[in-house]
Amino acid sequence: MPTDFEPIAPGGTAEDEVSLLDILDHVLNAGVVVHGSLVLSLAGVDLVYLGLSVVLTSVETALRNLQSGQE
Amino acid sequence: MGNRAVAAEQALYLYGVSPARARAGTKIGSPGIDGVHGVEPLSCGEFVCWASAVDAASFGEALESNMENLDWLALHGVRHQQVVGEIARQETVVPARFGTIFSGKDALRKDVEGRREMLKRVLAKITDADEWGVKVYAEHKPAREAVAASSGRDYLQQKAARLKTRPERDDAELKEFASALGEAAADSAPTGKISGAQPDLAWQATFLVPRKRRTEWDGVLKKFVERWSGARRIEVNGPWPPYSFVSDAD
Numbered sequence: 001m002p003t004d005f006e007p008i009a010p011g012g013t014a015e016d017e018v019s020l021l022d023i024l025d026h027v028l029n030a031g032v033v034v035h036g037s038l039v040l041s042l043a044g045v046d047l048v049y050l051g052l053s054v055v056l057t058s059v060e061t062a063l064r065n066l067q068s069g070q071e
Numbered sequence: 072m073g074n075r076a077v078a079a080e081q082a083l084y085l086y087g088v089s090p091a092r093a094r095a096g097t098k099i100g101s102p103g104i105d106g107v108h109g110v111e112p113l114s115c116g117e118f119v120c121w122a123s124a125v126d127a128a129s130f131g132e133a134l135e136s137n138m139e140n141l142d143w144l145a146l147h148g149v150r151h152q153q154v155v156g157e158i159a160r161q162e163t164v165v166p167a168r169f170g171t172i173f174s175g176k177d178a179l180r181k182d183v184e185g186r187r188e189m190l191k192r193v194l195a196k197i198t199d200a201d202e203w204g205v206k207v208y209a210e211h212k213p214a215r216e217a218v219a220a221s222s223g224r225d226y227l228q229q230k231a232a233r234l235k236t237r238p239e240r241d242d243a244e245l246k247e248f249a250s251a252l253g254e255a256a257a258d259s260a261p262t263g264k265i266s267g268a269q270p271d272l273a274w275q276a277t278f279l280v281p282r283k284r285r286t287e288w289d290g291v292l293k294k295f296v297e298r299w300s301g302a303r304r305i306e307v308n309g310p311w312p313p314y315s316f317v318s319d320a321d
Contacts, residue, residue: 007203007307007308007309007310008306008307008308008309009308009309009310010152010156010308010309010310010311020145020148020149021269022204022308023148023149023152024144024145024148025204025262025263025277026152026202026204026262026277026311026314026315027148027151027152027155027169027314028148028169029260029262029277029314029315
């Protein structure tokens with residue numbers, strides 16, 4: 001792109017990888033509402049918004065889990 | 072699923088829905104939401120449903136409490152994005168809401184059949200378009216930040232000064248920026264439920280941008296990057312699957 005800004009790509013190389021907060025922002029930003037045979041909802045997710053520092057801690061843990069290889 | 076016995080306690084986790092013609096040759100290499108089961112294209116009439124097997128107990132009954140477990144949410148949110156992102160790089164896909172689970176193929180097909188018209192409408196809207204996140208940050212003024220407060224009063228004065236320089240959310244230039252981006256995009260939506268508490272974040276939104284309008288879109292970003300040099304920093308992330316533009320309300 002002939003611009004002086006570079007978009008941060010989801011799932012790009014480690015260096016320009018988008019933050020986990022951004023991933024959760026988009027992944028949890030609606031999506032088609034489907035009610036399966038099991039009743040599911042996003043109930044409770046508001047609790048996530050309470051503390052950024054808590055989220056960040058969790059994000060680090062999640063990254064470590066991912067880096068140490070999935071099952 | 073492969074050679075695993077399909078037991079009664081298994082359910083299907085849905086990632087998204089594509090037009091049926093999408094199916095040929097599309098392979099998803101990312102592991103499913105549970106890190107174990109692979110993602111398969113299931114024929115659902117006019118559509119292909121991307122799904123993987125999950126344990127009904129840990130993904131169904133425990134979902135609500137898991138959503139409040141941040142370690143769980145972060146790990147599974149990333150897995151969800153890896154799969155939906157991989158699909159979206161190959162096919163048009165209507166992303167399912169995070170945590171959508173069906174008891175089995177029959178229940179999934181029945182539900183999708185009941186949503187045919189809505190799915191077709193949404194597919195038409197998101198075809199050849201990507202979601203892009205845009206954030207505007209106020210640039211740091213390091214000199215002021217670096218001074219250590221010598222007293223409580225000093226601290227409060229510094230804090231007041233910082234708050235005073237914080238950009239207003241209804242700032243006219245931000246409005247102009249949002250409006251220019253909106254003209255280059257097909258749609259926009261609020262975002263930032265998770266990351267919105269970041270310091271110095273002045274504004275953010277997410278946009279649905281048709282691929283054929285990328286030049287115009289990039290032009291708007293470039294213009295404001297130059298205009299705000301030193302005062303505000305623009306951060307763009309994407310392309311995302313169109314998570315924010317597929318709600319039933321449309």
